[in-house]
Amino acid sequence: PRPVILDGDPGHDDAVNILLACSSPELEVLGVTTTYGNVGLERTTYNARVVRELIGASFPIYPGADRPLVVPRLSAEAVHGESGLDGPDLPTPTREAESLHAAQFIINSVRARPNKITLLPTGPLTNLALAFRLAPDIVPRVREVVWMGGSLDTGNWTPSAEFNALCDPHAARIVFESGVKLTMFGLNATHQAIANPARVAAFRQLGTRVGEFTAVLLEFFAEHHRERYGWDGGALHDPMTAAYLSAPELFGVQPMWVDIDTTEGPSAGRTVCDVWKVTGQPPNADVALTVDADGFFALLTERLGRYP
Ligand code: BDR
Ligand code: CA
Numbered sequence: 001p002r003p004v005i006l007d008g009d010p011g012h013d014d015a016v017n018i019l020l021a022c023s024s025p026e027l028e029v030l031g032v033t034t035t036y037g038n039v040g041l042e043r044t045t046y047n048a049r050v051v052r053e054l055i056g057a058s059f060p061i062y063p064g065a066d067r068p069l070v071v072p073r074l075s076a077e078a079v080h081g082e083s084g085l086d087g088p089d090l091p092t093p094t095r096e097a098e099s100l101h102a103a104q105f106i107i108n109s110v111r112a113r114p115n116k117i118t119l120l121p122t123g124p125l126t127n128l129a130l131a132f133r134l135a136p137d138i139v140p141r142v143r144e145v146v147w148m149g150g151s152l153d154t155g156n157w158t159p160s161a162e163f164n165a166l167c168d169p170h171a172a173r174i175v176f177e178s179g180v181k182l183t184m185f186g187l188n189a190t191h192q193a194i195a196n197p198a199r200v201a202a203f204r205q206l207g208t209r210v211g212e213f214t215a216v217l218l219e220f221f222a223e224h225h226r227e228r229y230g231w232d233g234g235a236l237h238d239p240m241t242a243a244y245l246s247a248p249e250l251f252g253v254q255p256m257w258v259d260i261d262t263t264e265g266p267s268a269g270r271t272v273c274d275v276w277k278v279t280g281q282p283p284n285a286d287v288a289l290t291v292d293a294d295g296f297f298a299l300l301t302e303r304l305g306r307y308p
Contacts, residue, residue: 064102
């Protein structure tokens with residue numbers, strides 16, 4: 001299996017990404033690193049421990065950045081609730097998080113296994129940017145980065161910007177300029193995968209604790225999407241990163257030059273994608289364009305069904 005580090009801000013969809021990665025035989029989860037984002041770092045770290053407890057997994061958890069590099073910190077309680085995982089009853093975690101910083105864990109891991117490790121960030125890119133700045137030697141030794149964030153077109157937190165990109169545009173720019181092999185799952189892709197009632201029912205019908213937990217999580221997650229967009233479910237953003245590694249045939253990507261707006265105007269945090277190659281810049285990312293949504297949910301349901 002391919003060794004991966006999940007970096008995120010759980011978060012409903014981050015939590016589902018952890019569940020998917022840990023049940024995918026193609027992947028070996030070396031650790032989960034946490035960042036501020038949907039809620040503060042202390043709570044996202046707690047939530048990662050909750051998910052680990054739920055499935056009895058053994059991966060270590062490393063807390064990382066508690067704020068962006070430059071801009072003030074945002075959070076998304078409006079989407080994820082005060083806890084960041086509102087909805088289901090949460091098991092009380094027993095095992096603690098580690099004391100090593102997330103960025104240092106990433107550095108140590110990549111140095112120990114050069115060209116092997118894939119990073120799956122599903123939140124602001126601050127931890128990756130810190131790691132790349134602290135240890136530039138690791139950049140060419142990361143096998144691949146698959147990030148949920150950005151958008152080819154419109155944003156969700158401002159008209160221009162997606163939440164993870166907007167949280168730390170400077171960090172995003174460091175990662176996009178680094179030369180690392182990078183795939184971006186932005187809103188233009190993730191908004192194609194709506195966890196509608198039929199898809200949620202499929203998780204519930206697994207008849208397991210994980211299936212029920214996921215169903216209740218997604219029912220809470222749907223509320224914001226119903227109010228804001230009028231959709232009949234939440235867009236299941238983050239699990240596309242793990243799904244892409246297990247079943248790349250479900251997704252269509254196109255190489256492009258992507259720049260990040262780090263200015264303070266109305267386009268702050270926008271991922272500017274050069275679809276028509278007008279800049280003449282060489283591509284620095286594969287940008288996801290198409291998603292087989294039924295295939296994606298079928299994969300997810302099958303994988304979550306592997307939990308007893
Ligand atoms: C992203 O923002 C967060 O709220 C979600 O977890 C996802 O990573 C979508 O814009
Ligand atoms: Ca997230």
